[in-house]
Amino acid sequence: MCAKNKYRSLRGMEDVLPERSQQMEYVERTAREVFTSFNYGQIRTPHLEKTGVFTASIGEDTDIIEKEMYAFTDRSGDFIALRPEGTAPIVRAFIENLWKNTPDVYKLFYFGCMFRGERPQKGRMRQFRQLGAEVIGGKGPFIDAELILTLEIVLKRLGISGHRLILNSLGCRQDQDRYKKKLQEFLLERHEDLCDDCKRRTKSNVLRVLDCKRAGCKKIRKNAPEVSASLCGACCEHYDKLKEILGILDIEYVERKDLVRGLDYYTGPVFEAEHDELGAQSALAAGGRYDELSSRMGGPEVGACGYAIGLERLLLIIGDDKFPKSPEGILIIPQSEDLTVEAFKVAAFFWEKGIKCQIDHSGRSFKGQMRRANREARSFVIIVTEKDIRSGKVILKDMLNKGEQRLMSLQDASEEVVKLEGLAIYDGGK
Ligand code: HAM
Numbered sequence: 001m002c003a004k005n006k007y008r009s010l011r012g013m014e015d016v017l018p019e020r021s022q023q024m025e026y027v028e029r030t031a032r033e034v035f036t037s038f039n040y041g042q043i044r045t046p047h048l049e050k051t052g053v054f055t056a057s058i059g060e061d062t063d064i065i066e067k068e069m070y071a072f073t074d075r076s077g078d079f080i081a082l083r084p085e086g087t088a089p090i091v092r093a094f095i096e097n098l099w100k101n102t103p104d105v106y107k108l109f110y111f112g113c114m115f116r117g118e119r120p121q122k123g124r125m126r127q128f129r130q131l132g133a134e135v136i137g138g139k140g141p142f143i144d145a146e147l148i149l150t151l152e153i154v155l156k157r158l159g160i161s162g163h164r165l166i167l168n169s170l171g172c173r174q175d176q177d178r179y180k181k182k183l184q185e186f187l188l189e190r191h192e193d194l195c196d197d198c199k200r201r202t203k204s205n206v207l208r209v210l211d212c213k214r215a216g217c218k219k220i221r222k223n224a225p226e227v228s229a230s231l232c233g234a235c236c237e238h239y240d241k242l243k244e245i246l247g248i249l250d251i252e253y254v255e256r257k258d259l260v261r262g263l264d265y266y267t268g269p270v271f272e273a274e275h276d277e278l279g280a281q282s283a284l285a286a287g288g289r290y291d292e293l294s295s296r297m298g299g300p301e302v303g304a305c306g307y308a309i310g311l312e313r314l315l316l317i318i319g320d321d322k323f324p325k326s327p328e329g330i331l332i333i334p335q336s337e338d339l340t341v342e343a344f345k346v347a348a349f350f351w352e353k354g355i356k357c358q359i360d361h362s363g364r365s366f367k368g369q370m371r372r373a374n375r376e377a378r379s380f381v382i383i384v385t386e387k388d389i390r391s392g393k394v395i396l397k398d399m400l401n402k403g404e405q406r407l408m409s410l411q412d413a414s415e416e417v418v419k420l421e422g423l424a425i426y427d428g429g430k
Contacts, residue, residue, distance in 0.1 A: 110131075
């Protein structure tokens with residue numbers, strides 16, 4: 001006997017069981033269709049990277065780097081980390097593999113696990129999944145708009161409504177430096193009333209103060225200078241054009257002047273999709289432009305923009321009952337135990353053709369297996385009897401049609417269930 005619950009999964013890291021796995025696959029399939037229609041190619045980067053990939057990009061004074069990254073020294077003494085996000089590894093991969101000194105624009109999408117040692121709660125895990133898209137190599141606002149459009153279409157295809165697209169522009173690095181100085185001056189005058197985190201951040205990473213949820217800090221911020229007043233002409237123009245294109249596309253958005261992001265690499269427009277059903281962790285997706293990241297990581301000076309959707313948060317919104325149910329498949333039932341081998345051969349015939357079917361391995365009697373088929377609402381069962389299988393035939397029992405039974409050849413039975421139930425998974429290599 002094994003001791004119950006001796007080993008449990010780590011806090012904030014869930015086992016994905018088959019039903020949830022199917023839901024994830026459905027979401028990924030939907031997103032893949034959308035990204036592919038926009039001509040994005042899938043990229044898969046390793047889960048582990050040199051720690052520097054993240055410290056150089058996300059920023060040393062961010063929560064992710066300061067306290068959430070799973071970083072350690074491996075056996076050869078290298079500092080490595082489980083990726084807390086997908087953008088920095090993709091820029092690293094772009095510099096390493098894709099960049100060929102051409103003006104090409106690379107359009108990439110990705111699905112995968114990210115790791116952050118945050119305090120787990122609803123919608124906030126330590127291992128979670130993101131669906132993301134990055135466009136590297138281009139600067140115009142049409143790229144930002146295209147990315148936002150992919151996000152909107154993915155959400156629409158998944159039947160999600162009621163989200164809000166929040167928009168802001170942080171401006172280029174020079175704009176941000178100017179703004180940070182103004183904000184710092186403003187906050188230093190009110191230093192005593194800020195919480196301890198904000199006091200520290202005023203000096204180390206002042207934009208993060210705009211993210212503090214404490215009521216006292218929020219009140220102080222009400223009169224703080226806004227980033228929009230520090231944008232240079234080019235950044236204003238880019239941001240205005242983006243809003244114009246979103247208007248043309250009928251994409252609704254709300255501007256929020258204090259929207260900053262928890263990662264330091266953004267320059268220019270940033271955005272989030274919020275959904276009220278998520279409660280405190282309201283961000284369903286987030287992203288923005290990060291034109292300086294490639295050069296900061298030793299690559300060329302190229303524009304880049306992207307976003308990521310939180311897969312677990314998407315599933316919370318969609319809800320279990322909204323996913324299409326796939327048919328259970330056929331249960332192949334031998335009339336008696338000594339026909340198990342024959343039944344297995346019948347199943348093999350169906351599996352070979354890519355038709356979803358199953359043998360009951362639990363040792364149930366014939367009656368028990370029929371009860372199971374009823375309980376699971378199977379549309380068809382195939383009954384294997386000694387007399388019929390000798391002439392290559394089986395009984396196809398239509399469970400949804402008063403249990404009507406028809407004797408037919410294996411080939412006919414396979415064609416019938418594909419026709420009536422669409423149970424074929426494999427298309428015969430067509
Ligand atoms: P992020 O805002 O850190 O941005 O994460 C994007 C999304 O991932 C969030 O909006 C949320 O839905 C989900 N997420 C984040 N943390 C957790 C967590 N602990 N548990 C569950 N879901 C979570 C990024 O990661 C950027 N790389 C996005 C980006 C791509 N920017 C440009 N390109």
